[in-house]
Amino acid sequence: xxxxxxxxxxxxxxxxxxxxxxxxxxxxxxxxxxxxxxxxxxxxxxxxxxxxxxxxxxxxxxxxxxxxxxxxxxxxxxxxxxxxxxxxxxxxxxxxxxxxxxxxxxxxxxxxxxxxxxxxxxxxxxxxxxxxxxxxxxxxxxxxxxxxxxxxxxxxxxxxxxxxxxxxxxx
Amino acid sequence: xxxxxxxxxxxxxxxxxxxxxxxxxxxxxxxxxxxxxxxxxxxxxxxxxxxxxxxxxxxxxxxxxxxxxxxxxxxxxxxxxxxxxxxxxxxxxxxxxxxxxxxxxxxxxxxxxxxxxxxxxxxxxxxxxxxxxxxxxxxxxxxxxx
Numbered sequence: 001x002x003x004x005x006x007x008x009x010x011x012x013x014x015x016x017x018x019x020x021x022x023x024x025x026x027x028x029x030x031x032x033x034x035x036x037x038x039x040x041x042x043x044x045x046x047x048x049x050x051x052x053x054x055x056x057x058x059x060x061x062x063x064x065x066x067x068x069x070x071x072x073x074x075x076x077x078x079x080x081x082x083x084x085x086x087x088x089x090x091x092x093x094x095x096x097x098x099x100x101x102x103x104x105x106x107x108x109x110x111x112x113x114x115x116x117x118x119x120x121x122x123x124x125x126x127x128x129x130x131x132x133x134x135x136x137x138x139x140x141x142x143x144x145x146x147x148x149x150x151x152x153x154x155x156x157x158x159x160x161x162x163x164x165x166x167x168x169x170x171x
Numbered sequence: 172x173x174x175x176x177x178x179x180x181x182x183x184x185x186x187x188x189x190x191x192x193x194x195x196x197x198x199x200x201x202x203x204x205x206x207x208x209x210x211x212x213x214x215x216x217x218x219x220x221x222x223x224x225x226x227x228x229x230x231x232x233x234x235x236x237x238x239x240x241x242x243x244x245x246x247x248x249x250x251x252x253x254x255x256x257x258x259x260x261x262x263x264x265x266x267x268x269x270x271x272x273x274x275x276x277x278x279x280x281x282x283x284x285x286x287x288x289x290x291x292x293x294x295x296x297x298x299x300x301x302x303x304x305x306x307x308x309x310x311x312x313x314x315x316x317x
Contacts, residue, residue: 043266043270062246074235165273166277168278169282
């Protein structure tokens, strides 16, 4: 991810870096990006669902979410995860620990991006600008941190999955 | 057994989508298994496998999304007891299917690039996937009808 820069050279560098990232993302294997994005999204929902049901907290949580809103949030997470996974695959050769840091970076982007979607959904529902602004302000560093941890975890898991597939797929 | 609830058009649509997604995942899995058993060449097996993998992950994404939608229709009184045991078993098996399928797709991807693709491994992978999805459907039937 591009760091913030103040001068013209830095801006030119950022722009060049962004273009390189776009090119690399375009080169990423679409099947792998689609697989990992869907795998991450479904796991991110199914695993907490199991835990929430086990502690009897699922019913009250789902009661507060309208079906259409829930479907919309899920589709937003799925799309966002596909976009960040393509960036991650473009930024790494998946050859070891070097892939984990970009995984954390793009996981962080996913976390903050999803928070903004969530904040927009809350904003449309409650129409309380101060509450929405506070949620965005307090939530951004938390979402970035959680996203980075989850992204790094998935990067390690993805490396193991790709390695296992490599061994199984070739005779 | 789930208590009868008044269904809205949204809930009916979500249920229909859930069943359709499982039909794609399970029917496609059985097809990919059958093709990998009878196809004479690896090229046909890999073409069917690649198409299935794209459809499978789309179907799984829709299955999880609509599965939560179905749960939402029951909230806040989500049943426990025998229904809960079947639900926990279904979610646990689903997580196994997700990880296993990610490995299977990675194997298909590697086989496409290999000079000697491991089609027997893919055949076993599709057999396991089909079996696991049939078990998920059986657990869903237990949850719906007791």
